[in-house]
Amino acid sequence: MSTESTIRDSIDDAAATVGSVWPIHSFVTANPLSGFEDQPFDEAVAQATDILGGRGYPSPETFRQALEREQIDREILEAELAEAGYEADPEALLDRMDTTVDADEAAEDTVEDRVDHVLTKWLSAFLDEGRAHWALPDRDLGFYGVFRNVAAYDTQIPDAGIVADLPATPVEAIETVLDPYPEAQWEAIFEEQLSALPGWTGFIKQRAEDGGEWQSRHPITLAGYLAVRLSLFDAVDADLSPAKSHTAEPNETDELSEAFLSAWEATYREELVDAVSEASEERADADDGRPDAQLVFCIDTRSEVLRRHLEDTGDYETHGYAGFFGVPMEYEGYNSEVSVEACPPIADTQHTITEHPTDGERQAEYDHLTGIREAAAEIVETIESNAATAYGFVESAGSGYGLALAGRTLVPGRVHDLFDSVDGRVPDEHEFCSPSVETLTLEEKVGYAETAFDLMGWDQFARLAVFTGHASETANNPYDSSLDCGACAGNPGGPSARVLAAICNQDAVREELRERGFDIPDDTVFLAGQHNTTTDEVDLYDSGVPESHAEELETLRSDLKAAREGATAERTRSVDDAVRETERKAADWAETRPEWGLAGNAGFVVGPGELAADLDLDGRAFLHSYDWTTDPDGDALEAIMTAPMVVTQWINCQYYFSTVDNAVYGSGSKITHNPVGNVGVYQGNGGDLMTGLPLQSLKAADDEPYHQPLRLSTVIHAPVDTVTDILADHEDVAGLLDNGWLSLTVVDPTQDHTAFHYAGELSWSPASKDVAAEPSAEATPAVADD
Structure with missing residues (x-):
């Protein structure tokens, strides 16, 4: 494989950990951890914490409020905690949960900060979608091309290293900067650099994949972005050796959080499933006539x-x-x-x-x-x-205005x-x-x-x-x-x-x-x-x-x-x-x-x-x-x-992660939003694009959550065998269930309206307490044939 192919493939693999971000004028909700969906949820959030820095579970205080408001059934919670190996009182376990994050002891103005400052200025100017009154020149050359032409006029960029004589292509620039590092480190370097500004990276990733008018007129690629970023680091003679361990494992706090979260979800799901099951039985005797309108x-x-x-x-x-x-x-x-x-x-x-x-x-x-x-x-x-x-x-308009x-x-x-x-x-x-x-x-x-x-x-x-x-109707939003x-x-x-x-x-x-x-x-x-x-x-x-x-x-x-x-x-x-x-x-x-x-x-x-x-x-x-x-x-x-x-x-995942860690996966307060280039918002006067939902979409007040951060509970009214066959034919969908990104319960009208909960690996367990006590032949959990 050629060096160019190695670099491009490594970039694609490294970019998988950063979720796509759509422009704010066409906001598309997406799981910010979509690149981790091939892993079990608990492992995925631990890896994301290591790479992106975000918290993966609600805070102990959020769980405590849910418990006090009876949104979490204590009996269900105690069963979940016991299964995880914890016998102590739930309130005591909440007190034990450590959610502190190690403070960054680095200097306030690091090399990374200076590079990010310069880079985000260039990104906001290049990626502008019609808002700027003075547009960056030569954007038709692409991001790397215009940087190569205009960088010499930016006094914030040292005239040193590769920046003094940039190669003709992004891949050549990347290869030159990475020459001192072993090839085995390249993908880790790319992953670390791409995750440093996940908002901008996710936006570039989506725009490059999706194409469209702005991309065709002013093209940008992840390779071009990385070439500029690595060149800036080379200009300040920074060490690019990867610092992240990528060996994060779930800890006690995560284990407890998973148990509390699962109990919260089970409490909601039980009520939902019971309601659908009862409605299924009542519908069986319904006499449907022609409605007034559909x-x-x-x-x-x-x-x-x-x-x-x-x-x-x-x-x-x-x-x-x-x-x-x-x-x-x-x-x-x-x-x-x-x-x-x-x-x-x-x-x-x-x-x-x-x-x-x-x-x-x-x-x-x-x-x-x-x-x-x-x-x-x-x-x-x-x-x-x-x-x-x-x-x-x-x-000039006077009192009328x-x-x-x-x-x-x-x-x-x-x-x-x-x-x-x-x-x-x-x-x-x-x-x-x-x-x-x-x-x-x-x-x-x-x-x-x-x-x-x-x-x-x-x-x-x-x-x-x-x-x-x-559609929605709002002003100044x-x-x-x-x-x-x-x-x-x-x-x-x-x-x-x-x-x-x-x-x-x-x-x-x-x-x-x-x-x-x-x-x-x-x-x-x-x-x-x-x-x-x-x-x-x-x-x-x-x-x-x-x-x-x-x-x-x-x-x-x-x-x-x-x-x-x-x-x-x-x-x-x-x-x-x-x-x-x-x-x-x-x-x-x-x-x-x-x-x-x-x-x-x-x-x-x-x-x-x-x-x-x-x-x-x-x-x-x-x-x-x-x-x-x-x-x-x-x-x-x-x-x-x-x-x-x-x-x-x-x-559901975007609302979940925007709620559990709004600083990393959300967008902070609307009050301090600064719209940029008709593509997104900053917090303050610069930095990374914010990727998720604002606090005001999730909380009624600073200390009063509105959205309950639960993973999606799906309930399907259909024969369980039909659902099993579909999952057997679609490993990607079954994988989301097996890895715990959502749950699935089937209310089977052909089996006396019995509810079956997906138990993983194409198997099911009766969700009804009555059925669980005395399973009948008709209610035997279905398993797909090999």
Whole structure:
């Protein structure tokens, strides 16, 4: 193998320990320890502590609070502790847990600090995505190329070592710097250097892998980044010998933490499984008729609350489906300068869907009013990004603008009303545009509709069937995309809903679907909508609904309004006007918690939509519709377990690690965030990109946690043998379970609704206490054949 191949392969292997980071304008949740998922959880967090420096378990104080609040069942906890070999009182064991971190005794301004300071300055300038008023020159040469051309003009870089005469390629530079070190150390050196700034490394890694417009115009690679980093160290004559041992092992504190965490998770899981098991038995005797309407929401935990309140208002059938609605596309809205990926990273985009106008009069009205609004937005952006301009503008604008600022600050609810009124005058894109589904073949269209119906187990259709995407509404929030649809790569889900609705309304598609066994009545109309998760308002895109369905549509609007009132009251814990409070939060530019996003997530339930209809899951469970009776071969369940289940585990892990160590895996307080280059945020005026969620998304106050840091508990309503066969065919998914990154329980309707808990190595144990005491032949744990 050539030296160049050795270097490139070593870089790829070393980079595996750093998770990918997406730009903040398209925030995608991901497990920050994704590179360790091939290891058992306890070993992985120990290794990550050694390499990345982050804590892997909640603090003793967090466990103590959970115990006091009865979120941890003492009986379960004592059993977990005994299994780990600890007999002492739980409170005494918490006192024994040592979570101190050895202080860094190095000087305040180390060589590494100086190199990081210079390097992050260059990275922020090069990776800027349209925010900088003065762009770094020669970015088309790539990161290493522009550094090679311009470094001589940076007075912070010594004119010494390899920097004085940089080689033509990054690999040559790396090879030159590493010449004094044995080849056996190279990968360890790369791993140490890449993990030094994991935020920037993760962003470079994702951008290089994903490509896209910015990468094609201004390319950067991990090799180019390492070449610059190592060259800077060579310029200051630093020793690059790897210092980390990579031999970290779980200690007593970790063992105790694992026991407390497992007990906490088991307490939550037991309640969830019992509820699903009881619902499964009740559903067996249910008599299903044609519902008033069917609404399909994203599997997002926030949808669970609104779905439950809507079902209370009438005979509605609600379903959960990944919010990109199965169409892996890039979407370019009307008058948009760029297209965005509107599907999860686990799926490759296969189509580009654009909006094309269908109503010239409404289009002209939109263009005129939007132009005015955009001009105002440019003024606001200038004020936000330039303090000197802000003072000058306010002085020249006079008292009128001062009153506007005061209104924005003091009465944000009134501002929301004003904006709502103005926006009401501007036609929405869906009112004068249609998505270009003509670019899809008939077979592709039918395939996407069939997949959706199969996954949700649909065998009947209401007169109105609504695909409902979701988006958030916030002001002055760099993390706003983290509150949008994760299945749409941090973008609103309305466009995806519109695409699938447009597909399902086409006569040729419906005819082919009928040939494939889906009996779609002639009076069924598919439409799209969008759920505002900040205010729980649902906007129905009803321009194509015929007059014959006007009465049902009006009833649905009324019931959605009532559901909104109930959902907002639950979410705000408010007895006053909860709707008004959520509108205030949406408009208040000083609001650090406009909504909670996915905070609290702990469960993933896969089963028929009506299975959760009477369950109050407290907005903590992802809900994916699935009916095993319409999936004899298990193909639909396989698609759910290998995609949505994996993605929800990523989401859960990001919330978990952002909570247990926010300084390393999160992003600290929003109050001290400094947005950089439209790609991320710093804490303060420089340094590494912060990679996870802010404190305000996880805590109600400094000493009051909101998110409970639990690993995901998945519950699937299906025959256990089907699940076993799927796991046997997908070692990567089985590996996540075997290594403890999430848990899986199956409620088997073919075995008297018995619950089986995955016990590792494709084996199961009865989860029910009654069954565990006297196992019957029918409840024998299933094991896959070799």
